[in-house]
Amino acid sequence: MTLRKINARDVTIQVALVDGTTWVEVGGLNSATPKLAENEESVDTTTFSSQGNYEGEIMQRGASLALEGFVLKDDITGAPNPGQDRCTQLALLTGYASLGKIRFRAPVDTNWTVWNEATFSVGEQGGGNNDKISWKCDIMRSGPSVLVSVS
Numbered sequence: 153m154t155l156r157k158i159n160a161r162d163v164t165i166q167v168a169l170v171d172g173t174t175w176v177e178v179g180g181l182n183s184a185t186p187k188l189a190e191n192e193e194s195v196d197t198t199t200f201s202s203q204g205n206y207e208g209e210i211m212q213r214g215a216s217l218a219l220e221g222f223v224l225k226d227d228i229t230g231a232p233n234p235g236q237d238r239c240t241q242l243a244l245l246t247g248y249a250s251l252g253k254i255r256f257r258a259p260v261d262t263n264w265t266v267w268n269e270a271t272f273s274v275g276e277q278g279g280g281n282n283d284k285i286s287w288k289c290d291i292m293r294s295g296p297s298v299l300v301s302v303s
Contacts, residue, residue, distance in 0.1 A: 158258045160184065165219065167238045168253035175255065178235030180287060181221035184256070190216035190292065215267075215293040217254065223277060223285040239289045242272040254291055255300070263299040270294055 163184055166175040191214025197207045224233035232240070242252040250271055255264040275288030 156260070158260065162259050163256060164259075165217075165235075165254070165256045167235050167242075168255075169234070169238055172253060176234040176238065178219060178239060178289075179221075179233040180224040180236060181219055183218070183220040185218040186256075187216045187218065190214045215297065217256070217291040217293075219287075219289045219291065220275075221287050223287045236287055236289075239272050239291075240274050243274040243289070251294060257302065261302070263301055266298045266300050267291070267293045268295065268298060 160183075165178045165181065165184055167178055168175055191212065192210060193212035193214075194208045195211050197209055198205070199207070219239075224236060225231065231237075238252070242250060251269045252272055253266065253268050254270050255266040257264045271292045271294060273290045273292075275290065277285055277287055279285055
């Protein structure tokens with residue numbers, strides 16, 4: 153077995169369309185940062201018998217995925233990248249309708265990491281005089297992750 157470094161640029165990130173079964177790639181990305189301890193909550197279980205040592209337990213797990221890149225649009229129709237568009241549409245919704253599905257994997261992974269329920273928040277877009285328009289989306293897992301075999 154050879155352990156290899158994984159190129160961040162080779163990670164595939166897809167979002168499910170409104171039908172919940174069709175997956176499209178989120179395009180234009182130049183940064184993807186999973187935060188696997190986001191929204192983690194712990195409880196202090198220290199007692200007098202702890203002899204001055206902190207003791208605690210994790211009571212809640214969470215995770216988020218921060219995506220950054222450039223706005224992509226078809227140069228003829230003006231249609232946005234389907235993945236960016238789906239993330240943006242989910243970011244406009246509230247309540248149960250605001251939950252979408254996202255999956256990601258490195259090229260050597262035999263499973264997708266799937267968040268069957270996640271919330272989406274699109275960040276600022278723009279740039280300066282010599283910049284391309286930026287695109288940002290923060291995705292927060294709601295519920296557990298699941299692993300699904302790559303087919």
